[in-house]
Amino acid sequence: MSKKVIIVGGVAGGASAAARLRRLDETAHIIMFERDEYISFANCGLPYYIGNTIQDRSKLIVQTPEAMTKRFNLDIRTRSEVISIDPDAKKVTVRSLEHGTYEETYDALVLSPGARPIRPELPGIDLPHIYSVRNIPDTDRIKQQVISPDTRSAIVIGGGYIGVEMAENLKLAGLEVTLVQSGPQIMNSFDPEMAGMLAKEMEEQGVQLILNDKVRSFKEHGVQVEALLESGQTLHSDIVILAVGVAPDTGFLTGSGIKLGARGHIQVNEALETNVEGVYAVGDAVEIHAGNGKTAIPLAGPANKQGRIAADRIAGLSTTYSVSQGTSIIKVFDVTGAQTGLSEKTLKLLGLAYHAVYIHPNAHAAYYPGATPLTMKLLFDSEGKILGASAVGRTGVDKRIDDIAAVLHFGGTVTDLTELDLAYAPPFSSAKDPVNMLGYVAENVVTGKTTVYVSEDLQNRNPDTTLLVDVRSELEHQNGHIPDSVNIPVDELRDRLSELDRNKEIWVYCQVGLRGYTSARILQQHGYRVRNLTGGYKTYMMNKFEPKKPDRKEASTEIGQKPESPAKEKGSGTESRSGSAVTASPASVPVVEKESSIPEGMPIHANMKLDACGLSCPGPLVEAKQAMDGLAAGQILHITATDPGFYEDVQSFARMSGHEVLSVIKQPNGEISAHLKKDGVKQQAAVLSLQNESQAFARPEGTTMVVFSGDLDKAIASFIIANGAAASGKKVTLFFTFWGLNILRKTEPVDVKKNFMGRMFGMMMPRGSRKLGLSRMNMLGAGSKMIRSVMKRSNISSLEELMDTAVSQGVELVACQMSMDVMGIKHEELIDGVKIGGVGYYLGQADQSGINLFI
Numbered sequence: 001m002s003k004k005v006i007i008v009g010g011v012a013g014g015a016s017a018a019a020r021l022r023r024l025d026e027t028a029h030i031i032m033f034e035r036d037e038y039i040s041f042a043n044c045g046l047p048y049y050i051g052n053t054i055q056d057r058s059k060l061i062v063q064t065p066e067a068m069t070k071r072f073n074l075d076i077r078t079r080s081e082v083i084s085i086d087p088d089a090k091k092v093t094v095r096s097l098e099h100g101t102y103e104e105t106y107d108a109l110v111l112s113p114g115a116r117p118i119r120p121e122l123p124g125i126d127l128p129h130i131y132s133v134r135n136i137p138d139t140d141r142i143k144q145q146v147i148s149p150d151t152r153s154a155i156v157i158g159g160g161y162i163g164v165e166m167a168e169n170l171k172l173a174g175l176e177v178t179l180v181q182s183g184p185q186i187m188n189s190f191d192p193e194m195a196g197m198l199a200k201e202m203e204e205q206g207v208q209l210i211l212n213d214k215v216r217s218f219k220e221h222g223v224q225v226e227a228l229l230e231s232g233q234t235l236h237s238d239i240v241i242l243a244v245g246v247a248p249d250t251g252f253l254t255g256s257g258i259k260l261g262a263r264g265h266i267q268v269n270e271a272l273e274t275n276v277e278g279v280y281a282v283g284d285a286v287e288i289h290a291g292n293g294k295t296a297i298p299l300a301g302p303a304n305k306q307g308r309i310a311a312d313r314i315a316g317l318s319t320t321y322s323v324s325q326g327t328s329i330i331k332v333f334d335v336t337g338a339q340t341g342l343s344e345k346t347l348k349l350l351g352l353a354y355h356a357v358y359i360h361p362n363a364h365a366a367y368y369p370g371a372t373p374l375t376m377k378l379l380f381d382s383e384g385k386i387l388g389a390s391a392v393g394r395t396g397v398d399k400r401i402d403d404i405a406a407v408l409h410f411g412g413t414v415t416d417l418t419e420l421d422l423a424y425a426p427p428f429s430s431a432k433d434p435v436n437m438l439g440y441v442a443e444n445v446v447t448g449k450t451t452v453y454v455s456e457d458l459q460n461r462n463p464d465t466t467l468l469v470d471v472r473s474e475l476e477h478q479n480g481h482i483p484d485s486v487n488i489p490v491d492e493l494r495d496r497l498s499e500l501d502r503n504k505e506i507w508v509y510c511q512v513g514l515r516g517y518t519s520a521r522i523l524q525q526h527g528y529r530v531r532n533l534t535g536g537y538k539t540y541m542m543n544k545f546e547p548k549k550p551d552r553k554e555a556s557t558e559i560g561q562k563p564e565s566p567a568k569e570k571g572s573g574t575e576s577r578s579g580s581a582v583t584a585s586p587a588s589v590p591v592v593e594k595e596s597s598i599p600e601g602m603p604i605h606a607n608m609k610l611d612a613c614g615l616s617c618p619g620p621l622v623e624a625k626q627a628m629d630g631l632a633a634g635q636i637l638h639i640t641a642t643d644p645g646f647y648e649d650v651q652s653f654a655r656m657s658g659h660e661v662l663s664v665i666k667q668p669n670g671e672i673s674a675h676l677k678k679d680g681v682k683q684q685a686a687v688l689s690l691q692n693e694s695q696a697f698a699r700p701e702g703t704t705m706v707v708f709s710g711d712l713d714k715a716i717a718s719f720i721i722a723n724g725a726a727a728s729g730k731k732v733t734l735f736f737t738f739w740g741l742n743i744l745r746k747t748e749p750v751d752v753k754k755n756f757m758g759r760m761f762g763m764m765m766p767r768g769s770r771k772l773g774l775s776r777m778n779m780l781g782a783g784s785k786m787i788r789s790v791m792k793r794s795n796i797s798s799l800e801e802l803m804d805t806a807v808s809q810g811v812e813l814v815a816c817q818m819s820m821d822v823m824g825i826k827h828e829e830l831i832d833g834v835k836i837g838g839v840g841y842y843l844g845q846a847d848q849s850g851i852n853l854f855i
Contacts, residue, residue, distance in 0.1 A: 002027040005314060006092060006106040008082045010039035012300045013283030014112035015063060016307030022072040024315035030074050031104065033094060035081035038136050039065055044300050046139045047162070050146055051169025060136065085109070085256040087276045108278050108314045111253075111266060112307065115246035115284035115298050124218030129225050130240040133162055145239050146173050153177070153237040155227055157215055159186030161330055163243035164198070167207050168333055170241070178208040178235055180215060180227070182244075189328065190337060190390060191344045193455075193543045194377060197392045201335040209547040246298055248285040261287040265296045270320040272310045280313065282306035288324055297326050327405045334394055338401035341388030341408050344379060354379050354387055356454060357441045358535025360512040361434040363396030365426035375535075375542070376400065378438050384413040384446040389438075396434070403435045414442035441513070441534070450520050452534040453507060455543040458482065467504045471519040472511055472537070480821055482509065482540060490515045493522055502528060509533035509540070546753040604662055604675045606638035607631060613640055613671060620646050621653055621840045624676070628659060633679040636662065640673045648837045650674045652844020702731040702849035704842065709855055710739035710766065711775035712784050712799065716791075718855050719802035725851070726809040733845040734806075735837070737816040740855075741823065742766045743803075744815060744830045765823070768831075769799050807833055814841065 005021060005028055007014045018032050032039060040063035048054045065076040079097035086092070091105045117132035119125055131142050145151050152175060156167045159181035167179045179186070179202070186202070186209070187195040203209055214230045218240070227235045248264045259267045259275045265287035272280050283306060284298035302324055312319035329338035347354045357378050362371040374393035380386050389404040391397045407416050417439025424431055432440075444450045461468065468485040470477050477487040488496050490510070500506060506528050510516040516532040523530045533540065610627050612620040620641035627637050639650070647666050654661045654676050662675035703725040707718050718734060726732045736744055747768035766772050774783040791798060797805065807813070814837045815830055827836060846852045 002029050003107045003314070004029045004105065005031070005108045005110065006082075006104060007032045007110045007112060008092070009112035009114055009283070010034045011041065011043060011112070011114060011283075012303035013114075013307040013310075014110065015040040015068070016304045017110045017112065017280075017282060017311045018068075018074055018307075019072055020308045020311035021314060022074065024311060024317070026073075030072075031106075032074055032076045033080045033082050033092075034076070034078050036135055036137070037078050039063060039068065039076060039078060041136055043135070046133055046136070047165040047169045049139060050143050050166070051172040053169065053172070060139075081252075083252050085253060085258070085279075087257055087279060090278070106278075109280065110307075110310050110314070111258075111274075111279065111281040111285065112283045112303075113249040113252070113285050116249045117242060118245045118247050119242060120215075120244060122215060122217055124220075124225075127218055127220060127225055127240075129238065130218060130242060132242045133166060142239070142241070146170065146175065150223070151175065151238040153224075154239045154241065155180065155225070155235055155237040156241045156243060157227075158243035158245065159183070159209075159211075160188065160243060160245065161328075163241070164202070164330060164332060166241050166243055167202065168205075168331075170239075171205060171207055175239075176208075177206075178210060178237070180210045180213060180229065180235075182212070182214045184212050186211075187330065187337065189326070189343065190339055191377065193539070194337060194339075194375070194390045194392050197375060197542060198330070198332045198335060198337045199547065201332050203548055205333045211547055246284065248296070250285055261294065261296075263296070267294075270322075271313050272306055272321055273313065280310040282310050288321065295324075295326075297324050299326075299328060301327075322409075325405060325408055327401065329398055329401065335392060336394070336397040337390070337392045338397050339388070339390035340401055340405040341386065342379065343388055343390070344377075347379060347387065352381075352387075354381055355442070355445050355452075356534065357438070357445060357452060358513065358539045359434065359438050359441055360535065360538050361437055362430065363393060363434070364428055365430050368426035370395075374400065374434055375539075376434060376438050377535075378404070378414070378417075378442050380414050380442055380446070382446070384415060384443065386412055386414060386417075396429075400433075400435050403433075404438075414439050414446060418443055441517075444517070450517055450524075451531045453531045454534060455540045458540075461507065465504055466507050467501055469500070469506055469508045469519075470510075470537075471508050471515050476511065479818060480537070480541075482537065483822075485509070490519045490522075493519055497523075497526060500528065505529040505531065507531050507533070510536045512536040512538050604636065604638070606675060607635040608637050610637060610639040612646075621649055621838075624650065624653060624674075625657070628657065628676060628678055631678045635678050637676045637678070638673070639676070640671055646672045646674075646838070646840075648835075649840025649844075650676070652837075652841045652847075655844050655847070702733070702845065703851040703853075704733045704735065704846045704849040705853040705855055706842070707734055707736045707740035707743065707855050708738055709775070710742040710772060712769075712772035713774050713787065714855050715740075715743045715769065715772060716799050716802065719799065719806050721853070722806050722811050723802060723809060726806065726811050730851075731812075731848070732806075732810075733812040733814060733842070733849075735814045735816065735842040735845070737819045738823065739765075741815055741819055741825055741830075742772065743769050744813065744834050745825070746829055746831055747771070750826070750829045769803065772799075803831075812845075814845075816842075 003025065007018050007030065010032055014032060018030055021028060021030055038061065042060045042062055045054055045060050049057060049060055054060065065078055068074055069076050077096065081095050082092045083095050084093040091103050093101065093103050095101045117134050119132060129145065132138060133142065154170045154175045154177050156163050156177060156179045159179055163179060164186055167177050171177045185192050185195040186199050199209055216228045216230050219226050221236050224236045224238055225240050227240065250260060250264050250266060253260065257276060258279060261267055266274060266281040266285050268274055268281050268286050268288065272282055274281055283303040287294050287296055306321055309319045309321050325340050327340040329336065344356060359376050360373050363374050364371055372394040374391055374396060376391045377389060379388040386404065386408045389401065391400050403420060403422065417435055420435060422429065422433040422435060424433065445452055463484060468482060470481050470485045470487045471490040471493065473489050474487060488499065506523055508516045508519045508530060513532065513534055513536040516536055520530040520532040608627060608631060610623055612623045624639050627639065631637060647664060651661055651664055658679060660677040662677055664674045666672050705718055705722065722732045722734055742765050745768045747770055772784065773781060774787065777783045788798060812835060813833060814835045817836050817838050
C-alpha cells in the first residue's frame, strides 16, 4: 500500500523534500500545499531583481507547479493554506481558494511553513508605501514603485541580510537610500570591526546609515511617507522597506500538541522529527542545534539539506542533520563579507575562553594585476580547535571561508589549516594561501612562539609596566600611529635594544602584524617579554566604525526637491560602475566633485596607470612624483588614491611641478582619480613667455604660514601678520598642523563619535582660541588673561576678532588632514570655513608665495 505524505509549504525545504522523496519512493502519494501561486522560487534573488541585477523575472521561478508535477508526479495544490493540524487523527484542515475548506489525511507530514517578516505595531505601519520582502508578489509591488519616475528615495528599516541587500539594490536602481538600524552596527551576526568594513562600503557607495536609532511612527507626508525616529530626527521618502527580522510562521500549529520554542520555532531532533511521531519540520521555522545551543538559521542552504533529510527518514533511511555552523555570506556593493561558526560576540556571551588573530593578505599573488586585500579573523581555543572565522574583501572571500568551514565541520584545528593543500596559481592565490597563513599565525599563538594583544587591550595598557613600540618605517609612523608609541623600525631593532626597558613588557605593532611578529621573535630571544598586535595598525584603525552625519544640504528625501539621478534615467542604456567618471556612461554612479579640462565623455588614454589606494599622505604624492619622473614629456599618468587630502594635494603638486591636470575626480566610494600630463603647464608657460616674459615669470606675491604652535601669543602673531599681508593685497594661506589645530577648534563641545584615544586627546587639548595658554609665563592661565586684558585696554583686537577679520579679508585657513587623523580631531569640531588639505596643497600654495613662515 502506498504511503500518503503531505508537505506544507514549498520553496527550499518543502520542494526539496518532495523531489527527494519521489526519487526514493515512486509509489508514494505526495501532496504539496502552498498558500501562494509559486511553489519554488529563488527568494534569495528577490532583492537583485528589484535592483535590476537580475533582469528576467522568470529566472526567479525555480520550478512551476506544472513542470514539477510532470517530472515528479506530485499532487501540487497552490492557493491552498493549511490552517490546522490534528496529529491524533492524522489529518490537516485546508482552506483553498478554489475548493473552500476541507480536510486531508496523511501517513507522514512535513512542515515547511517558513518565516514571515516582522511588522512592528507602530502608528502608520499600514500605509500603502511601506513594504516587506517575502515572496514574488511582494517583490512585484516593490518593483513597480521603484521603476516609477516619481520614486526617488527609499528608507530601509533594519540592517540584517535582507535590509543590507535591499539598501544596495535600491541604490543601484537609482534611489537615494537611508538605512536605519536600531543597534550600533549593521549585520549583527558579524563582529563589530568586520561589520564596520561592510558599513563603510555602504556609505562610500552613497547609502546613508543611521545607527542606534529606531522608528517611532509613520505618517503620510503629501505623497511621501514620514518616519519619525526615537532620536527626534524625521525622514521622508517615497518608499519604505521593513527588514527588521523574521518570525516563524507557525500560528496554525496552535492546539496541535507540536512543541514550539520560546520564539515559536518548531522543535526537532537530529532526524528533523517533532515530538509527534510521523511529523517532520524543515526550513526557517525550525529550531536546530548549533555550536552555541539551539537556534534558528533562516538560510536557504540549511533548508535544502533539511528537506532532503526529512524525505530520507520518511523513506526509511537513517540520515541525520548534524550541528549547523551558520556559514553565511553577503555581497555589499563591491565588498563581500562571510563568516562561519561562532563569532567573538557569541563567545563572550557564553563566557567561553578563546584566542583571536587577524591577517590582511592579498587575495592572490601581489605581483599579478588586480590584487586586493582580504581581512580575515580566526577564533580558536587554547588547544587550537577552530571555533569560528570571518572575512571581508573584494575577491576570494567565499572560497577562504568555505575552506575554513570544511575544517570546522570536521572538528579541525589551526594546524589543519596550515596543512591544507589548496590550489595555487598567481591569478587565484599565493604560494602560501591566506587560509594557510591564518593557520600559521594561530599556530604560533597556540605553541607559544608569540603572544598577541588586540586593539581593545590598548585601553587598559599600563604605561608604567609596558612600552608601546611601532616597528614600521619612520615615514609610516609619521603618517599615522598609535598614540604614546615610540618608533624603532624592525630593521634597526637589533642595534637599538639599549633603548628598551627590560623591566617593561614590550608591546610591538606594525601595519598588518608580520613585521610585529618578526620583531617579537627578535626581542623574545634577547630576553624581553613581548606581545604583538594581531592584525597590526590596520586592524587598530578599522576597530570602530563611525557613520557619517547626514549632509545638511542633502534634500533628496524632501518633497519637491528630489535630485536627478543619472542611475535612474529611463531608457539610458547599459549601466556602468566604472572607476573613472570621465569614461563612465550616462547611467553611471554620479561623482561627488570633478575638475577636468577634457570634454565630458571623452576618454583619456594614459601611458601609465598607478594605484596608490590605501596609502596615507604623503604616500600618494611620493608615488605620483616617482611615476611622473619616469614619463617623457607629453605622456599621461592615471593615478588613483583614497587619501582624503589627495584631491587638493594632487592639483597643488601638478601646479608646483609644472604638470597639466587633465582631470581630478572624487567618486562616491571615496576613490580619487587623477590624470596628469607631463610638462604640460611648462610647455604652455614657454609659449606665454615669448609673448610676455615678465608676466610669465613674475615674482609670486602670496604669503603662506605653517602654524604648528597652539600658544596664544604665537596665534595672535600669526593672524596679525596674515591680516597685514591680506590688507596689502597678498593671497594668504595659513596651514594649521598638530598643536596649531587647537586654534581652529570650536569652543563648545561637538557631538562626534571618537575612539578611546581620540577622546583622550580631546580632553587634554585646549578647545578653541579662548582656551589657549601663553608660550611663556602662562602661570596656570593667568598670563593669557593678563595679555588679553592689556590688548583690550590698548584697543588691540583680540585673537577672535583678528580671526574674523582674516576670514573676511579672504585669508585661507587650511587644516592638515594627517594631523587631524593623528590627534583624533574631526572636521565637525573646527570653526566654519576651514578647508581640509595635505602637505601637497600647502606646498602648492607656498610655491606661489614670496613669503613663507613657520610659527
